[in-house]
Amino acid sequence: MQKRPIHIAIIEDDDEIRQTLALIIKGTNGFFCSATFPDSESALAQIKDLVVDVMLVDIELPGITGIEAVSKIKQLKPDVDCLMLSIRQDDEAVFNSIRAGAAGYLLKDTPPAQILRAIEEVHQGGAPMSMQIARRVLQSFYPTQKSPLSERETEILQLLSDGLNYRSIAEKIFLSPHTIKSHIKNIYSKLHVHSRAEAVKKAIKDKLI
Amino acid sequence: MQKRPIHIAIIEDDDEIRQTLALIIKGTNGFFCSATFPDSESALAQIKDLVVDVMLVDIELPGITGIEAVSKIKQLKPDVDCLMLSIRQDDEAVFNSIRAGAAGYLLKDTPPAQILRAIEEVHQGGAPMSMQIARRVLQSFYPTQKSPLSERETEILQLLSDGLNYRSIAEKIFLSPHTIKSHIKNIYSKLHVHSRAEAVKKAIKDKLI
């Protein structure tokens, strides 16, 4: 029995690249090209009536960017897997794409055979990424630099972020509220902030807690 | 000219798996097995004197876990790339490994050829992950559920997280401080929190801002 081919659509403004991709897809067994679009607008207009499993999306498009397109596509058809295809590898492009709902991210220098492999992988529930992209993504989890805070301070910052006030923190770790306040003042000065909200934000962003 | 092989060390408590991995590595051109260890302790004791590019690390080990081992290895030898090899695919294992500094994560059912490919990739600055793992990692960037906050509220929460007080926020968006306060009260009740710190924490964790 013949397996249903993976239905693919392409959004890519460069005519040559778009057509080449389409040709490769059409010429390969198990892959089917449902549609191609030169911009996000036309793709979004038709997406509802389209049978499609995987979308290849360029980021740099005239008008609506590929990233915004992905965001809208995921709203309209949450089951479509969007695979970004871009020359950009800056954090801005990569992480905004992922946040928008991209299920994979390939650089444009990826050879055709690997693009096809990535399409299969994304369709099987994977998240293919070019090697540089994957590394960047993992690196985003590492603490940026080592904490300037002492252990005690980190502990108190943790409790602070739970919304406890001086007194509650003091009770929790058996210290005087004055001491807590002292620590918090030190935390502020080390993190260069002036309020709990800022401190919590910085702590999370810098992965201190 | 002969290229220097990739030097690999293994930490794995299962004798059979460890020896099989070592054999595969030894038997493949371009790969060299520097050492194998049945536990983290022995690996950490010797790591300083070891020439090694990539470490294969199991997570579930007697004594010090693979995750803690990675954290210590990265402290001692930051240039070593650690590739986790585990049966576990729960968030706990995956994200703690990544935070500890792992540069890749393979499930144990990965066939040998792919393990070798992953070793090469990690050594070239990539971050090979089993398909399920990569997807999980990307999913960690998506907003968990859609925001319960209105646009205005989100805007104000954003400013709140920058450490602005009622008055400053009011000035920034040309509203009365009373209004800001009203909005913030609504934000608190929607997020089920009672302070700025908690609100900011929840907002970031739930990717509302």
Place this chain on the structure above:
DNA sequence: TTCAGAATACCCCATCTGGGTGATTGCCTT
């Protein structure tokens, strides 16, 4: 059309916060 929610604005008030200043003890490094 009616009702809910969003956005706007105001009042009261007890409590909490952040900034300033100062002190003691102990540990570590120099």
Place this chain on the structure above:
DNA sequence: AAGGCAATCACCCAGATGGGGTATTCTGAA
């Protein structure tokens, strides 16, 4: 031996915060 930092505790005070209300307008869904 000295200076520095972490950790502890203390006091003062102006201003901010959070919780309790109330009210109007507008929009969109039921």
